Amino acid sequence: MSQARTMDGKVVIVTGAGGGVGKAIALLAAAEGAKVVVNDLGVSLNGEKQALSPAEQVVQAIQTAGGQAIANADSVADWDSAQRMVEQAVDTFGRIDAVVNSAGILRDAIFHKLEPADFESVIRVHLFGAYNTSRAAASHFRAQGGGALVHMTSTSGLIGGLGQANYAAAKMGIVGLSRSISMDMARFGVRSNCIAPHAFSRMIESVPGLSPEEQERYLEKRRQTTRPEQIAPLAVLLCSDQAKDVSGQIFGARGNEVYLYNQPRPIRTLQRGEGWTPSTLAEQMIPAWRTSFTPAERTKDVFGWEAI
Structure with a gap:
C-alpha cells in the first residue's frame, strides 16, 4: 500500500507562484497531493506586464504530472482581488486549507533617494498582500476549524x-502580522508561521552592487547552492497537518539547512530608584549595554559560512 502524501485532500493558494520560490512550493504541494491555486500577476519585478502567463505554465506542469491546479491572476495588493482568489479556490475545489504568501516585488533605492511611490508599492504587495489574502481565508478557516x-x-x-528600507519594513511587518494572527486565530485551529528564505530567484538576481562579471560569478554559485526547491519542503510541511502544533514561529531555509530564528525579548535591564534623566542614562545605560548592542551587520556578515 502506498504511503499517504503530506497534502492529500488539502487545497492551497500559493501567491507569486509563477516563478522562483512560489513556483517550487506550488509544484511540491501538488506532488504531495494538494489541489493548488497558482496565483501570479504575470509581471516583472518592476511591475511590467509580461506576454506569457507564468501561472498557466505552472498549472500545466502540475497537470502533466497528474496533479490538480488552476491559475489565478488577481493582485494580492487589492482587497477585492484577494477575496476573489479565495472564492475561486472554494468554488473550484470546495474548501481552502492553506495560503502561502510568496508574492513580491522590489523597488530598491538608498533611503535618501527612496521615493514615496516605491515605498508604498512594496509595502502594498508584501505587507498588504499578506494581510489581504490571509484575511480573505480567515473566515473560511474559522468556519471549518x-x-x-x-x-x-x-x-x-x-x-x-x-x-x-521599503522591502525590510514590509518583511518585518509580516513578522508582526503573522505573530498576531497566530494568537488571534489559535482558538479556531489556525496556524501562522514565517519563513526567511535564501534562494536564487528573480528577486535575488535583481539586487545590485557588483560588477557584471562579479555578479554573474556570484549568481552562478547561488543558482547551485540556494535553489527555490530547497525552500519548498519547509513551506509544504508548515501547510500540512504534520505541523499542526507549530505556530507563531520564524524559520529559515538556506541550501540544505533549516533553522529557527529567535524573536525579540529583553536581554538587559537597569533600574534606578529615583528614575532617569537623559544625563544619567548616558552615564550608566550606554556604557553598561554597549557590548550588548546589535551591530550594524548585513545578512552576509551573519551567515559567514557557505550554503551547501
Missing part, C-alpha cells in the same frame, strides 16, 4: 541590508 498560513519574510528585515 482549521487552516495554515505561511508568509515569506526576509533577512533584509530580520538582520539588515542596504538599499531596501
Whole structure:
C-alpha cells in the first residue's frame, strides 16, 4: 500500500507562484497531493506586464504530472482581488486549507533617494498582500476549524541590508502580522508561521552592487547552492497537518539547512530608584549595554559560512 502524501485532500493558494520560490512550493504541494491555486500577476519585478502567463505554465506542469491546479491572476495588493482568489479556490475545489504568501516585488533605492511611490508599492504587495489574502481565508478557516498560513519574510528585515528600507519594513511587518494572527486565530485551529528564505530567484538576481562579471560569478554559485526547491519542503510541511502544533514561529531555509530564528525579548535591564534623566542614562545605560548592542551587520556578515 502506498504511503499517504503530506497534502492529500488539502487545497492551497500559493501567491507569486509563477516563478522562483512560489513556483517550487506550488509544484511540491501538488506532488504531495494538494489541489493548488497558482496565483501570479504575470509581471516583472518592476511591475511590467509580461506576454506569457507564468501561472498557466505552472498549472500545466502540475497537470502533466497528474496533479490538480488552476491559475489565478488577481493582485494580492487589492482587497477585492484577494477575496476573489479565495472564492475561486472554494468554488473550484470546495474548501481552502492553506495560503502561502510568496508574492513580491522590489523597488530598491538608498533611503535618501527612496521615493514615496516605491515605498508604498512594496509595502502594498508584501505587507498588504499578506494581510489581504490571509484575511480573505480567515473566515473560511474559522468556519471549518482549521487552516495554515505561511508568509515569506526576509533577512533584509530580520538582520539588515542596504538599499531596501521599503522591502525590510514590509518583511518585518509580516513578522508582526503573522505573530498576531497566530494568537488571534489559535482558538479556531489556525496556524501562522514565517519563513526567511535564501534562494536564487528573480528577486535575488535583481539586487545590485557588483560588477557584471562579479555578479554573474556570484549568481552562478547561488543558482547551485540556494535553489527555490530547497525552500519548498519547509513551506509544504508548515501547510500540512504534520505541523499542526507549530505556530507563531520564524524559520529559515538556506541550501540544505533549516533553522529557527529567535524573536525579540529583553536581554538587559537597569533600574534606578529615583528614575532617569537623559544625563544619567548616558552615564550608566550606554556604557553598561554597549557590548550588548546589535551591530550594524548585513545578512552576509551573519551567515559567514557557505550554503551547501
